[in-house]
Amino acid sequence: MPLKFSAEEIFETAKVLTTENFDIRTVTLGINLLPCASDDFEKLCQSVEKKIINIAKDLINKANKIEAKYGVPIINKRITITPASLILESSFTNNAKADAGKCVEFGKLLDKIAKKLNIDFIGGFGGFAEKGLTYADQVVIDALPDVLSQTERVCAFYSLASTKAGINMRAVAKFGSIIHEISQKTEKAIGCAKLVLFANAVSDNPFMAGGFHGPSEADAVLNIGISGPGVVRKTVEKNRKDLDLDKLANAIKQVAFKITRAGELIGREVAQEIGVKFGIVDVSLAPTTKVGDSVAKILEAMGLERVGTHGTTAALYMLTDSVKKGGIMASQSIGGLSGAFIAVSEDIGMVESAKEKVLNIDKLEAMTAVCSVGLDMIAIPGDTKTTTIAGIIADELAIGVANHKTTGVRIIPVPGKKAGDYIKWGGLLGETVIMPVHNESSDEFIWRKGQIPPPITSFRN
Amino acid sequence: MKNVNEKEKDLAIITVIGKDRTGIVAHVSQALYEEAVNIEDISQTIMEGNFVMAMLVDIKSAKKDIKALRAALEKVGGKIGQQIQIQSEKIFESMHRV
DSSP, rough: OOOOOOHHHHHHHHHHHHOOOEEEEEEEEEEEEGGGSSSSSSHHHHHHHHHHHHHHHHHHHHHHHHHHHHHHEEEEEEEEOOOOHHHHHHHGSSSSHHHHHHHHHHHHHHHHHHHHHSSEEEEEEEEEOOSSSOOOHHHHHHHHHHHHSSSEEEEEEEEETTTTEEEEEEHHHHHHHHEEEEEHGGGGGGGGGGGEEESSOOOOOSSSTTTTOOTSSSSSSEEEEEEEEEHHHHHHHOOOTOHHHHHHHHHHHHHHHHHHHHHHHHHHHHHHTTTEEEEEEEEEEEEOSSSSGGGGHHHHHHSSSSSTTTTHHHHHHHHHHHHHHHHHOOSSBBBBTOOOOSTTTTTTHHHHHHHTSSOOOHHHHHHHHSSSEEEEEEEEEEEEHHHHHHHHHHHHHHHHHHSSSEEEEEEETTTTOOTTOEEEEEEGGGGEEEOOOOOSOHHHHTTOEEEEOOOOOOOOO | OOOOOTTTTOEEEEEEEEETTTTHHHHHHHHHHHTOOOOEEEEEEEETOOOOOOEEETTTOOOOOHHHHHHHHHHHHHHHTTEEEEEEHHHHHHOOOO
């Protein structure tokens, strides 16, 4: 049987898989835990443990098997669950102290299950509060500092805004304090890296820390996130420096198409092996701390001296849009977060620019209006006022609400550190310089609380 | 139309990249012979200054699984100064054919 591919095609694939760091960043198994709800907390825990282990027991083995077949690394294997507030609510007894204890116990149970299955993160400890806070939401939110300080692998999220509902400013104000408390309770404030606050949260997000299995999903779904900043950067670099931007956009689209096709093939096989439904492919340029995996370096390869300078937002818009377009054509079911991630501490190029004070929170906020997520992995001074944190959250959620897109905030006030200091977390979370925040007060605005109404464009019925 | 035998094959592509030197084909073929891997087709060329050899192989009757074959080939690659990879043919199909 003859080879069907040209030497160029084979060489291209070989390079993508070796020197350009293409990888499946995560295979994430979403599991519906709503049937486990019970007014008997012990029974609830037992059925949750049984259900997760039953569905996910082969996730690691099967993912490893497919990884070997294609020689494409699958970096993370993860689980998302139905938001914890929706499951725990049934067991609450209106005794705030006892109910908070159940949250912590439930968190520890998830942590134990993750360790048992060798899963690196389990996401979904959160709920929806775009318009109001239920009793269960209040209990779960108040318990987050304890849950995140007493677990290792549990990730939390809360949805605080949507284009349909507007922004729940009471909840935003509350999270200003909660984030502060988490930073105090966890070593180097690491707990804050495991909490994402959303506008227009998506229910099939394979990425952490904000992944959860939404109530609109099937019982068990496998979503995958593929990445390859290195592949895209090589594409930009190998083209002429004066190539028109429309032609460069097209080249990025083509390479995004190819890596999405490869990713979808692998994702579908893993889903088939485990025997669950295949959900979506998110083709996202997600940085890691390796130089070859930097999104900032792609933007710089496009012709910017430093990421954060004038022109950065335009370059990022083009990059995100091209990746989405290539991905959409390639996949039967592309995910909503496809594009580029601009997590600061996880991206060596972003950190370099922040150190030189070229990149700041204000510029990052503008960039999030045109890329897939939000203010991500940004370290700020430990003594930042809770109302200032709430103000940062509100700004970011407003961008999502007004633009009908998902935005998120993962911000880390680091106790004892001031602007310009440095913090190292290591591993996937990386390291970064502490970014300055505005010192002028947002107090009175945040203290108003209430609800910021949804935009006029959402009144379509 | 494909015949029945072809459908049953488990095809993979081996890529050898490095500097041109003598004995590359001999070393890789010898290793494949030892593992009972059948070579279906070979193509080689020089690209971006690299010697590139692609082999279509059938690993259906191989003595080892693809993970162990990869390790064995990497060992051979180390000996002859070449980077050797093996992947299921399907990934090339998905990336280059619509």
